[in-house]
Amino acid sequence: MRRAYDKQQLQTVTLHNPRGMEVTVLNFGGIISSIKVPVKGKKIECVLGFDTFEEYVSEAYRNEYPYLGAIIGRNAGRIKFGKAHIDGREVQLSCNLGENQIHGGFVGFDSVFWEVVAQGQGENSSVTLQYFSKDEEEGYPGNVIVRVTYTLTADNRLRIDYHGTTDAPTILNLTQHTYFNLNEGDTDVLNNTLQIKADRYVPLEEGFFTPIGERPSVAGTPLDYRQGQKVYAHTDNSFVREIAPEEVMATITNAEGSLLMDVRTNHPVLHIYAGYYLPELQPPYRKKIGQSKGICFEAQGYADATKHPQFDSVELKPQEEYNYFTEFYFKEINESLQA
Template sequence: MTGRFLLGLLVGVGAMIATPAAAATAKRSSFGRLPDGREVAAVTLANGRGMSATLIAYGAAIQSVILPDRTGRPADIAIGHATIADYIAKPQYFGATVGRFANRLALGRFTLDGRTYQTPVNNGPNALHGGTQGFDKVLWTVRDVKSGPTASVTMRHVSPDGDQGYPGAMTVDATYSLDERNQLTIEYRATTTKPTIANITNHAYWNLAGEGAEGGAMGHVVTIPADTFLPTDAGAIPTGERKSVAGTVFDFRQPTAIGARVRDASDEQMVFGRGYDHNWVIGQEVTPDLHLMARVEDPVSGRGYELHSNQPGLQFYSGNFFDGTSIGKNRRLHRMGDAIVMEPQLFPDTPNQQGFPSATLVPGRTYRNVMVYRFTTGR
């Protein structure tokens, strides 16, 4: 071995030692206490590119996501409350984990193995997001916090047999992770002691211009790779039809600004939902692999994301029921259209609909919903 080669080898090794791979961090803190005195943990995941996500144990929720724009200026793009008192006083599913059955169940009922179960109704005559005391309104336990190339936090909730009328004790783990590619991953896993139904997702509200930015999210450009969507009745329960998006305001196969058609009252479906609050059919069943659910971009800031999941349905909600009574973290009122929701999930009212993918979970099997937000900054 020549001296020159040995010197080069040592220099190369030294360089590798001097420049270790970037590591994302996970730091635990307190978000305050519930009225009964229990502490609400918060965990902030941060990478070396200026992105961070703060998760709180109340509702296993996304409380904040900081992301730079194309000029490097950071902003909080996730809608949330500033204090735990606000989450309790004004529950609106901000960034929350929702279940046991996300979205709606007609009349709050479903039949499983010949037996009919009744869950609390909290959305007119129907059940929404698990009932009056769903996963969004319970304190989860922080089980694991990790820093490294991918930082993560795992939280757990055990829903007892009979909780909100659902059979079986269900154990649910929610894992949030952030890597150096600005990829935020949410993974839900659930098991049960008796046959039950499961449909768990995250209800994050996004405004890529920044929470409270003028104009809201209606200028966001959306792409949804779906040929059909699920029409509903006036109570947001699917009719059972899979309707082509062609020639309708539901066609997002090409990039389209939300605001271009969100107030189009010529379609009865838009009147029912006061805008978009529907499920697009991305696939026919839950898949082992992830597939594209949606692309969203804010042309002004340059921020955007691709959303990938293993689920067959995507609920797109355009923030139609913000009425100016919710105060954001920046102390500005949330108004109609100020933020949007993209929820990978099973189809609404699945247990009561023929031909929809099964929502049944049995002992020995694991429910799994994975959603990956691949954020971009326009740089």
């Protein structure tokens, strides 16, 4: 049964900086619908998305829903059988992907209207969104207040700051699900060069695509991006962050060699998905959506972490605060070589 959405609640905010970069954010799902970056005197659209709200809620799009540009919560990734261990007890969450839960359930943070609580102008423009997630929403205990701030800096950095509190032990593990395509042309991302400063990755259980609990070396696998390589089509794994948050964890360079993007975060892992299962869609005046047409850099906590005590915890308790950030730094190649 198709949900009804109240478009009257929709707010669209476009952030600008002095260098001509633009970032458009919807309060629906906290969606990043557009990132335009000046390259060689023209603006390049760097993400997959739509220009209208109606496309984001259309049946054609939601049928094979890829979460384009949205904030994911309460939990990023899959939870096997929808079962989580919270504060010493087993909690049954909603299961929206067969017998598992993915990305927060049937109506996650990606499919609700957020409140625009602050906007900042000037060289570093920003918008802050807030969402109140009620106790037992999608099975999660605790009333949770979440704030997400998008900041566009004067030097072409898009920073995302996450903040959350709860009144009862719960899970909070947020991410941002933008599919990037930095190419000047409308080509897929398999011709992009990707470097990831990670020695270990998180293998997934066949059939469930949830972690088996191990963190082996990337050496000898198609996921060894340490020296940089073309994007492997089946990349859909978390990479373990073992460097300082201010260090660059991943860099992707477009096909033309004219634009790159650095990724920094203080999250425990960076999940990278190269869009192998993206549905075929052709939005008017936008890059085509389809297999390998975009790549996600989902900085987050470990998926299904409560079943694996060796993983960093994704539990949030009262009197604790959830504070994480992710930064996407866009650079023209000629400009970055001179820096």
